[in-house]
Amino acid sequence: MANPEKQNKWKAIIKVLIGLTLLSFILAGFFSLFIDTDFESLSGNVALIEIKGTIMSEKDGDFLFEDVTxxxxxxxxIKKADEDPSIKAIIFEIxxxxxxxxxxxxxxxxxxxTNKTIVAWIREIGTSGAYWVASSADTVVANRMSITGSIGVIASYIQFSGFLSDHNVSYERLVSGQYKDIGSPFKELTPSERLLFQKSLDKMRDYFIEEVxxxxxLKKSDVEKIATGQFYLGSEAKELGLVDILGGRDEAVEVIEKKLGIExxxxxxxQERGLFDVFGDVLSRQSFFAGKGIGNSFFTKAKLSNSVSIST
Structure with missing residues (x-):
């Protein structure tokens, strides 16, 4: 018969070993975040600003562990770089x-x-609102296989009035104002509500086209022809006038050096990073190394509310 004291001792040892393994796993991730193999200078004359993930006004809990700009x-x-006299240009890595x-x-x-020379470098993807940002640069650089364009606006929300009806659940509508509950998931859109949404989306699309x-x-009429929401490869975008140069970081740097005559x-x-940002990066990186295939995003929280998601 096994000795209970010995069993408890081995259980305690195993728990300690597991704890130490997990701790070393996490600490290794933290250290790897601060050891940059690119070894970029802490001082220089060209600022590199990253536009990565979903573009939002602010980061919030709904995008925990997801890439958000x-x-x-x-x-x-941008203001910091613009006010620094040692910074001569800005590259946006999109x-x-x-x-x-x-x-x-x-x-x-x-x-x-800004008064600086601006170059937008579209790496993997720079579509919709990200292309809106890129188009504001003096020069747009993209890989021939980068995905860009997608000029348009989309709005969506989850509507489950049919589900409620199937389960004998009713929606008691009490509003003061015809459109107060427009976009409520508990009822279908009326024709007038749908028209109201569409007018707003069309107006936003028009703003987008005008800016591009x-x-x-480019002529507004030419942009209207390609503003179908379709995405284009970098090589196609160059032919359409949406991209200036095919290439990557080296080409973006070369544009600045030639234009300003500098090295x-x-x-x-x-961007400022909170504890959740760092912790999320650690878990993402370590999970990738462990072969879990989780990547940078752990979960997406679906919001079931009476709000409509509108994005470029």
Missing amino acids: SSTEIRKL NSPGGSAVASDEIANEIKK AKNRN AGIVRYK
């Missing part, structure tokens, strides 16, 4: 599918205020 933070970085129309417009407007046409020196030294400007 805050327009508030990016505007601060890897984003877009996001909030307001947040995209805020970043684009801030770019236009103005930023890219570029890159300094990375980063």
